[in-house]
Amino acid sequence: MPSLSSRVGAFTDSVIRRMTRINDSVPGSINLSQGFPDWRPPPAVMDRLAQVAHEGPHQYSTTWGAQNIREAIADKYGPGVGRRVDPDSQICVTCGGTEAMMAAVMTVCDPGDRVIVFSPFYENYGADALLSGARAVFVPLRPPSFTFDPGELERAFAAGARAIIVCNPSNPTGRVLGRDELATIADLARRYDAFVITDEVYEHIVFDDNEHVTMASLPGMAGRTICCNSLSKTYSMTGWRLGFLIGPAEVIEGARKVHDFLTVGAAAPLQEAAVVGLRQGPEYYAWLRDEYTRKRGILCAGLDAAALDYNRPQGTYFVMVDIARLLQDPRFAGMTDLDFCTWMIHEIGVAAVPGSSFFHDPVNNWVRLHFARADEVLAEAGRRLAGLAEYG
Template sequence: MQRQKISAKADQFRESVIREMTRVALQHDAVNLAQGFPDFPCPLELKQAAYEAIEADVNQYAITWGDVWRQAASRLRPFRHAIANKVRWYLGLDIDPETQITVTCGSTEAMAAVMLATVDPGDEVIVFEPYYENYGPDAILAAAKPRYVTLHPPDWTFDESQLRQAFNANTKAIIINTPHNPTGKVFTREELTLIAELCQKWDVLAFTNEIYEHILYDGTQHIALATLPGMEERTITINGLSKTYSVTGWRVGYILANPELTGAIRKVHDFLTVGAPAPLQRAGVAAMQLPPSYYQELAKLYHQKRDRILQILDQVGIPYFVPKGAYYVLADISKFGYKTDVEFTYHLIKEIGVAVVPGSSFFSQPEKRHSLIRFCFSKRPETLQTASDRLLKLQSNLQPTS
């Protein structure tokens, strides 16, 4: 008898399209506006703290759920305490660093650990669509069933009746990503209040990914779901250093949850990765101690980058949806006459020299969603200028359909 060697779970999803686009971009020397990483330095304070930690021989395991066990530099506070302090002043939440914070290998591992710690086979998890591509596979790996609720352009709003219908006796959790990747949507207080009402009515957990919490535009406000009445105990908040501090490769994330949920999450996290990099957790203390002015300047910086990418798209003639947060913009390529977004994307990489992400990768039925591509604009001005120069070739290379 020949045994099936690939699990049924692994057969249900493919590799990351985002990471695939980076590999293809490298093969063709294309400007990478696909994967969501900044190509500029992180704050000097983080570099210095990492140097000092490595020179102090902080090379061994941290405590599984966070902090360096040997406090060689007593002037630095442990990472979990620094996180709690930052959460207190920014979100107004009083989090116990000893029982309510888990440090993880990035927010990606955080979501996987949360799913595996709280979701049982057969449970349903509500996911807003389009969605960051990891969420579907995360649910599948937890043997759960994703139930998708559509976000409608141009403002990426959801239909209240569809959301209400998605909740049922099998619903275990709902995922909210705000600010949202890939649309740039920032969930409003009214939308979050409805979600909170339904979570409490059906006794459902909320998993929030708030990794872009400081990257906001046009006066938009970030509202943490855990701050709404009745939601602190049932919200699991995921965040990390990657986007706010321009260190996506450091893989340091964290989870906020009530003590009972944290206990389960820590067990799963322990057996997934043991712990996040010890010297980089020490550097994370420096990140959490940056003043409010840092975040104000960060927002200004990204506002300039957003305006620049929109200017480029206007020049090239590609319609788009204006993001209110995060550092991506979805553009509409339906007028260019390509059969699929993937075909268009490969043309951009190979012939134009710019890599983007085909929008179909953010939908549960990609074959029905071939009109969108995602640009990432967390790049240096020189990078965006090079992309602009190359994208202008589209005006002669592409003939819009009538």
């Protein structure tokens, strides 16, 4: 058989989704690895989906998204950027945020171009760069607060970066970047003439006094920011695979061509039903924030009972847990974080993601948990995690 392309040997399958498969092989284990909610989308969306099942549309929509969903996206996101978003030239609907990110990188980067990625990072970003032929340049986020050093970031820009990927709120760290941090990134992007590709899928899941600010709203950033987003997390519909890009018309024109030949278009009936979600009022987003605030408290209480160190997330539904103390226990001698997560599924009955899948450098002492589960499931997971207190 002929050899495969070199690119497929440069990265692994998704470790996040691998942990779900391992978890599913162990009856009764609680999946806190792959972050999908275990409840339905809003009732109004479900009602509309039932209608669409009989009424349609069931054939191709416009490749870059049906007119009504692009108009709903434009109406929702215009206030956040402080100007009108043109649904006819500045939006492309994609098959999930994953495709949105891939299309964005392929649109603005040529093979060999440098793309800055903060580390730790959502695992897709490295693969996106490799698949597009670009070169990922990693800038560390320093734990436990997961902040970046402006000097390190400038050196990465000065080396000739074509773009930077910014996840805000951040998966996996749970950080919400402040206006000053965003301003630093924006200033460097303008100075070194680079694009900013943002992943903003957790925009409505922020806690306490933290505020999500979209990069495109900052002075001078409208013409160089490509926002990648999706409906998955906000409306609890990760399986619908509906995402979108918002950006300058010239960029979106290119991204639409890439998207056309990647997937042709997102599912037409799901687009139609999702319009109802995008038209939700502010009370829905307040409810969502309150729900996840409570769930964060339940999981964090379980981590406290286990005497584990963790970063209390400012946004998203993820918690990074430091397992350095546990790995010092002789019973875990020689274990990697992947080994530990596999052990935890079998012995504790809770699935986590090994943190090494998010870091560019060899980091072995973090795992990621999520709290997009029912309250009683999180409480039970907390009781099981408390059993880790005896180790280390």
